[in-house]
Structure formats: structure tokens, C-alpha cells
Amino acid sequence: EKARRRRKRRRLRPCALRQVEVTVGELGLGYHSDETLLFRYCSGRCNTRRHNYDITLEHMRKAGLIDSDELVRYSPCCRPITYEKDISFLDNSSKYHTVQEVSARECRCT
Amino acid sequence: EKARRRRKRRRLRPCALRQVEVTVGELGLGYHSDETLLFRYCSGRCNTRRHNYDITLEHMRKAGLIDSDELVRYSPCCRPITYEKDISFLDNSSKYHTVQEVSARECRCT
Numbered sequence: 001e002k003a004r005r006r007r008k009r010r011r012l013r014p015c016a017l018r019q020v021e022v023t024v025g026e027l028g029l030g031y032h033s034d035e036t037l038l039f040r041y042c043s044g045r046c047n048t049r050r051h052n053y054d055i056t057l058e059h060m061r062k063a064g065l066i067d068s069d070e071l072v073r074y075s076p077c078c079r080p081i082t083y084e085k086d087i088s089f090l091d092n093s094s095k096y097h098t099v100q101e102v103s104a105r106e107c108r109c110t
Numbered sequence: 111e112k113a114r115r116r117r118k119r120r121r122l123r124p125c126a127l128r129q130v131e132v133t134v135g136e137l138g139l140g141y142h143s144d145e146t147l148l149f150r151y152c153s154g155r156c157n158t159r160r161h162n163y164d165i166t167l168e169h170m171r172k173a174g175l176i177d178s179d180e181l182v183r184y185s186p187c188c189r190p191i192t193y194e195k196d197i198s199f200l201d202n203s204s205k206y207h208t209v210q211e212v213s214a215r216e217c218r219c220t
Contacts, residue, residue: 020170020175020176022175026169026170026175027166027170028165028166028168028169028170028173039170041163041167041170041176041182042183043176043180043182044180044181051193051212052209052210052211053190053211053213053214056137056138056139056212057151059137059138060130060136060137060149063136063138065132065136066130066153070123070128071154071188072151072153073152073188073189077183078181078182079183079186079187080163081220083163099162101161101163102161102162102163104163110189110191110220
């Protein structure tokens with residue numbers, strides 16, 4: 001019951017930048033490194049940011065005025081608008097790497 | 111077979127501004143008007159615009175490093191970045207209305 005409440009709260013959280021500490025290896029980019037870093041990402045809902053555009057597009061899709069084969073989005077997406085320029089680290093063979101645009105810097109409902 | 115091919119082609123189209131001619135009533139904003147206008151919207155795929163951020167976020171979600179209750183997007187969204195400022199029309203009782211940000215002006219994979 002408690003877990004369900006926590007889950008519900010999390011699902012309702014608005015779009016924001018969040019962070020998690022991970023090793024470089026856990027990023028899944030193919031590097032073997034135990035160095036840790038903060039990975040920042042965008043997460044959450046954008047329900048309060050709907051424009052007339054979104055209401056109209058949803059209506060038109062549901063009324064069949066826009067073909068169901070077309071990929072349209074009638075809710076804003078919580079996405080990065082800027083990224084951390086790059087991250088640098090040593091892999092487990094002491095080789096130096098720089099990778100770009102891994103971590104988010106600012107999020108927005110767009 | 112032909113219809114299926116057409117469907118597939120449409121599904122693979124990249125993110126772009128498209129338009130459809132509708133009556134104001136068909137916009138679904140609650141106005142009764144037979145005036146027609148061009149409604150412009152964003153539609154299509156953004157697969158080619160994935161950052162390291164998206165690869166990492168997808169990996170971390172699938173590896174269980176980000177909770178499955180969180181709403182995260184690891185593909186860019188095809189969304190308007192600017193809107194037509196406003197549209198004006200007469201309803202069927204000859205009343206004048208202006209509605210803002212109904213139609214998209216520019217789309218982007220964000």
C-alpha cells in the first residue's frame with residue numbers, strides 16, 4: 001500500500017532534472033571504467049503545459065482527420081533543452097576518453 | 111499489399127511540418143464555424159537525432175538503474191518549437207474570435 005502510494009506520487013511528479021550516481025561502465029556506452037559520475041536526466045509529466053495545439057491535434061486524430069499511421073504527439077515531452085558539453089574519464093586501462101552530450105543540463109516541456 | 115507499403119512509408123517519414131485543411135468546427139475547440147483554415151502540425155520520426163544521452167538513458171532504464179515508475183523519454187520528440195501566433199474567424203453567429211497557438215509554425219526533434 002505504501003509502495004503503491006510512493007509509485008503514484010512518482011508518476012505524478014512534474015518534469016524536472018534529476019540525477020543518479022553511476023559508474024562510467026553503467027552508462028552503457030561501451031567503456032569499461034569504474035569511475036563514478038552524476039548522470040543527469042529529464043523525467044516527469046507535462047500535463048499542465050498543453051497548448052490549444054495539443055487539444056486540437058488530439059481531437060483531430062481521434063476524429064480521424066489525421067491518419068492513424070502518422071506519428072503525432074499531442075502532449076509536450078519532458079526533454080533536455082541543453083546538455084553538459086562533455087564528460088572525461090579514465091577507463092580501466094588508464095586510457096583517457098571524452099564523450100559529448102551524455103548528461104542533461106536543463107529540461108523543458110516542449 | 112499496396113496499402114501496407116504506403117502505411118510503412120508514412121511511418122518512416124522524418125519529422126516535418128504538415129498541413130490539413132479543416133473547418134474551425136473540426137478543430138475541436140468548441141467553436142461552431144464553417145470557415146476553413148490550414149491547420150499545421152508536426153509529425154514523423156526522430157530516430158536519426160539520438161544523442162549519447164538517449165542511448166545512456168535507454169540503457170539505464172533497461173538495466174534497472176532508473177526506476178520503471180519514472181516517466182523518461184529516450185527518443186527525441188517531433189514537436190513544434192514555434193506556433194502561429196493566433197487565428198481569427200467568425201463563428202456561425204457572426205461573432206469574431208481569436209485563438210492562440212493552435213497551429214504549428216516550425217517543428218524539431220527535441
